Amino acid sequence: MRKTIRAGVAMCLFAMATAAMATTPERYLHVRVEDQSKGESVSVNLPLSMAEKILPTVNHGNLHQGRVTMTHGEIEGVDLHAILDALRSAADGEFVTVKQTDQDVRVAKSNGNLVVHVRDSQKEGQKVDITVPLKVVDALFSTAKQDELDILAAIRALGEAGETILVTVEDATEHVRIWVDSRADQGK
Amino acid sequence: MILLGKIGLALAGTAVAGMGILFSEGTVVVNVTERQPESHHVYVIAPAMLVPVAVHFAPKDQLAHASKQMRPYLSAIRAAIGQLRECDDLTLVEVKEPGNHVLIKKGGGSLIVDVDDEGETVHISTPLRAISSAIEEIAAVTPSDES
Numbered sequence: 001m002r003k004t005i006r007a008g009v010a011m012c013l014f015a016m017a018t019a020a021m022a023t024t025p026e027r028y029l030h031v032r033v034e035d036q037s038k039g040e041s042v043s044v045n046l047p048l049s050m051a052e053k054i055l056p057t058v059n060h061g062n063l064h065q066g067r068v069t070m071t072h073g074e075i076e077g078v079d080l081h082a083i084l085d086a087l088r089s090a091a092d093g094e095f096v097t098v099k100q101t102d103q104d105v106r107v108a109k110s111n112g113n114l115v116v117h118v119r120d121s122q123k124e125g126q127k128v129d130i131t132v133p134l135k136v137v138d139a140l141f142s143t144a145k146q147d148e149l150d151i152l153a154a155i156r157a158l159g160e161a162g163e164t165i166l167v168t169v170e171d172a173t174e175h176v177r178i179w180v181d182s183r184a185d186q187g188k
Numbered sequence: 189m190i191l192l193g194k195i196g197l198a199l200a201g202t203a204v205a206g207m208g209i210l211f212s213e214g215t216v217v218v219n220v221t222e223r224q225p226e227s228h229h230v231y232v233i234a235p236a237m238l239v240p241v242a243v244h245f246a247p248k249d250q251l252a253h254a255s256k257q258m259r260p261y262l263s264a265i266r267a268a269i270g271q272l273r274e275c276d277d278l279t280l281v282e283v284k285e286p287g288n289h290v291l292i293k294k295g296g297g298s299l300i301v302d303v304d305d306e307g308e309t310v311h312i313s314t315p316l317r318a319i320s321s322a323i324e325e326i327a328a329v330t331p332s333d334e335s
Binding site: 026028038039040041042043044045046047049050053054057058060184185 | 268270274275278282286
């Protein structure tokens with residue numbers, strides 16, 4: 001009798017654990033723009049599942065079936081897939097460092113993320129930090145066509161990547177933040 | 189006397205049931221307060237079920253142009269409403285400026301728009317199901333109905 005109860009409890013725990021693992025929490029893309037000098041702020045919250053459903057239905061301009069076709073002028077002579085392959089296989093570290101009198105640019109790979117830092121002393125000390133999980137970059141370029149970006153696949157990858165801050169832009173008065181988390185609101 | 193009572197009870201029951209059905213899809217609330225140049229207050233509360241019915245009986249030639257403009261985006265609108273109905277309550281967009289505040293959110297199965305500026309305050313709350321039904325009614329209008 002005890003064995004039967006134990007087996008039943010074990011099965012229940014297993015079923016609960018499986019269900020918990022299978023349920024991916026809803027992820028939200030948040031955008032917050034604040035301009036302290038004008039006292040303005042804009043907040044946008046979008047469930048990624050909604051973006052996933054809407055995007056394939058939009059066929060307008062360069063956007064079709066969740067993919068964007070880049071014009072040839074933008075990528076002419078650049079093998080994006082080869083660059084991505086090189087990036088994927090490279091070890092963590094800084095790839096590009098540009099130091100000028102008024103601007104520093106750093107591009108690096110760190111903990112599975114592509115990281116870009118820009119510091120511009122001319123634009124009121126503007127700081128731009130971009131962190132994109134490489135899985136998202138992979139998904140973005142996952143189409144067979146060289147001149148296409150798969151936005152839909154990137155959004156799916158973003159949902160699976162977990163909570164992450166994608167972009168922050170800061171200068172003396174403006175503050176822009178784009179991030180993904182599992183909270184419907186932006187918190188305080 | 190008993191018969192009259194029974195008839196009265198039946199009528200009251202029918203009225204309550206009718207109201208229940210009428211309000212079963214929620215209510216559309218429009219609340220507009222104008223402060224400048226003159227103070228006006230408009231408050232409308234209506235059963236959401238009447239929205240698609242009203243659209244259905246609206247002049248087709250008036251709706252044909254809207255239908256034509258909406259058609260390319262219809263599948264995107266359907267997808268958006270479908271997802272909004274499934275997702276939790278949330279603030280979609282909030283814009284704050286000195287003297288202006290715009291809020292678009294989903295709350296309790298309704299899409300809520302709040303605008304508060306120096307001249308007026310506007311609050312509109314419409315059940316998503318009613319929006320969906322109204323859009324389908326507009327989409328059903330064919331271009332041949334356009335005069």
